[in-house]
Amino acid sequence: QVQLVESGGGLVQAGGSLRLSCAASGRASSVSIMAWFRQAPGKEREFVAGIGRSGSTTYDPDSVKGRFTISRDNAKNTVYLQMSSLEPEDTALYYCAADQGLMYVSRLSNLYKYWGQGTQVTVSS
Numbered sequence: 001q002v003q004l005v006e007s008g009g010g011l012v013q014a015g016g017s018l019r020l021s022c023a024a025s026g027r028a029s030s031v032s033i034m035a036w037f038r039q040a041p042g043k044e045r046e047f048v049a050g051i052g053r054s055g056s057t058t059y060d061p062d063s064v065k066g067r068f069t070i071s072r073d074n075a076k077n078t079v080y081l082q083m084s085s086l087e088p089e090d091t092a093l094y095y096c097a098a099d100q101g102l103m104y105v106s107r108l109s110n111l112y113k114y115w116g117q118g119t120q121v122t123v124s125s
Contacts, residue, residue: 020081033099070082
C-alpha cells in the first residue's frame with residue numbers, strides 16, 4: 001500500500017504562485033508514476049501533469065498553459081507542482097495520484113491506484 005498526503009494549497013490572488021507537495025509513504029519506492037489532477041466544483045476531475053521516476057514529464061496543455069512545473073524527489077518520495085501566474089480558473093481541489101504498474105504517465109484517472117485527500121487551491125480575481 002501507498003499513502004499520499006498533499007500540502008501547499010491555499011488562497012492566492014490572480015497572478016500569484018503556489019507550490020503543492022505530495023509525500024508518499026508506505027511502499028513508496030515502488031511507485032512508478034506520480035501525477036496531479038484537479039477537480040473544480042461541478043466539473044469532472046481532470047489531469048494536470050504527471051512524472052515518471054526518471055523525471056520524464058507530461059502536461060495537459062490546456063490547463064497548464066506553460067505555467068505549471070511538476071518535479072519529483074525520489075529520495076524523499078515527494079512530487080511537487082509549482083504553479084505560477086495563477087488564474088481564477090485554476091481554483092479547484094488538487095489531488096495527487098500514484099501507481100506502481102504504469103510505465104508511462106496516463107491522463108486517465110481510473111488507471112491510478114493511489115490517491116491523496118486533496119488540497120484546495122483558491123485563486124481570487
